[in-house]
Amino acid sequence: MALSVSALHTLEQGTEIDAWRVIVDHAVEVASKPLAVANAASEVVRRDREIGELDLFLSSSGWDLWRAFGGSVERTSDRLGRWWAEPFSAKALLILDGLSLRELPWLLQGAKERGFTLHEVGAHASELPGETDQFARALGFASRSKLQNNGGGLAHRLQPAQTETVDLPWKDCGALIGNAPNQIFWHHWPDAKLHDGSGAGQGLEPLTRDAAEQLTSDDFWAFVERLATGRRLVITSDHGYAATGYFPDADGEVGQFLKQTFSSGRSKPGTGDTGPFVPPVVLQIDSPHGAHLLALGRRKWRSPGGYPTLTHGGLSLLEVLSPFVELTK
Numbered sequence: 001m002a003l004s005v006s007a008l009h010t011l012e013q014g015t016e017i018d019a020w021r022v023i024v025d026h027a028v029e030v031a032s033k034p035l036a037v038a039n040a041a042s043e044v045v046r047r048d049r050e051i052g053e054l055d056l057f058l059s060s061s062g063w064d065l066w067r068a069f070g071g072s073v074e075r076t077s078d079r080l081g082r083w084w085a086e087p088f089s090a091k092a093l094l095i096l097d098g099l100s101l102r103e104l105p106w107l108l109q110g111a112k113e114r115g116f117t118l119h120e121v122g123a124h125a126s127e128l129p130g131e132t133d134q135f136a137r138a139l140g141f142a143s144r145s146k147l148q149n150n151g152g153g154l155a156h157r158l159q160p161a162q163t164e165t166v167d168l169p170w171k172d173c174g175a176l177i178g179n180a181p182n183q184i185f186w187h188h189w190p191d192a193k194l195h196d197g198s199g200a201g202q203g204l205e206p207l208t209r210d211a212a213e214q215l216t217s218d219d220f221w222a223f224v225e226r227l228a229t230g231r232r233l234v235i236t237s238d239h240g241y242a243a244t245g246y247f248p249d250a251d252g253e254v255g256q257f258l259k260q261t262f263s264s265g266r267s268k269p270g271t272g273d274t275g276p277f278v279p280p281v282v283l284q285i286d287s288p289h290g291a292h293l294l295a296l297g298r299r300k301w302r303s304p305g306g307y308p309t310l311t312h313g314g315l316s317l318l319e320v321l322s323p324f325v326e327l328t329k
Contacts, residue, residue, distance in 0.1 A: 024073060051101075102318065107235060116327045124324050173187065173223045177227060203309035240320065242319040258281060264304070295315065
């Protein structure tokens with residue numbers, strides 16, 4: 001779905017906040033349309049490429065918009081802080097680690113089919129870089145692991161709450177939900193699956209098939225219903241992911257520079273050389289988590305052991321936008 005003329009004008013002539021609103025809204029619109037299990041793998045790839053047209057704009061003529069990303073798109077951590085302060089008597093937060101906008105249709109379709117009421121559907125910004133530890137710290141947790149067995153403590157932003165984090169089958173997760181009115185449950189899927197399947201010959205299509213299986217299953221929705229019983233529920237993620245297996249190769253001096261800077265990753269802490277290239281292939285971003293060098297746009301490069309086909313931490317839309325779904329039963 002092509003951008004309208006008015007949307008293109010906003011990208012070129014509007015404020016940074018206006019431009020990012022158009023970009024995020026368009027990415028959500030493309031990604032959230034209904035999916036069928038039978039053709040999900042090919043359709044998700046097609047949508048990924050369509051959103052890639054926005055990534056191309058953001059890494060060529062619009063690259064300076066990335067410097068305004070943190071101040072123009074509300075971070076998921078801040079949105080959750082606002083949501084937690086709203087006067088609901090009981091709340092539940094389900095963080096699916098690494099969930100991207102690609103998986104949003106399964107949540108919307110499943111909620112509708114199973115009698116949930118949707119109150120808000122959108123996308124917010126990951127931390128920069130888009131990594132698990134940064135998101136945990138933005139919420140006031142020392143790390144994701146600290147949430148296990150109600151170990152979240154009393155210093156985090158979402159008080160009061162019972163906390164849990166596991167990588168168990170959905171059918172085993174319901175028993176871990178306590179009777180406390182407010183619950184925070186951080187599940188390691190799909191990030192654990194993403195990194196397990198990021199090697200040669202793997203990538204987006206197997207992960208899409210797994211997402212379809214997981215997010216349409218009775219076990220998953222029974223777990224969601226258990227969380228939502230008597231509570232207002234938000235489902236979101238700490239970050240998305242880049243389907244780098246489909247990215248074009250960065251050859252020559254660009255590829256060599258990216259390899260030397262990032263090895264097999266997409267971000268590096270600290271300041272440093274961003275290279276002589278115009279438009280740039282690396283940006284230095286100063287975020288609440290300090291200065292980092294981040295790979296810009298959709299490129300992969302040769303690296304020892306092979307560059308992963310699924311990863312996160314750089315600057316492309318589907319790795320820095322997290323779905324945000326609020327619902328009740």
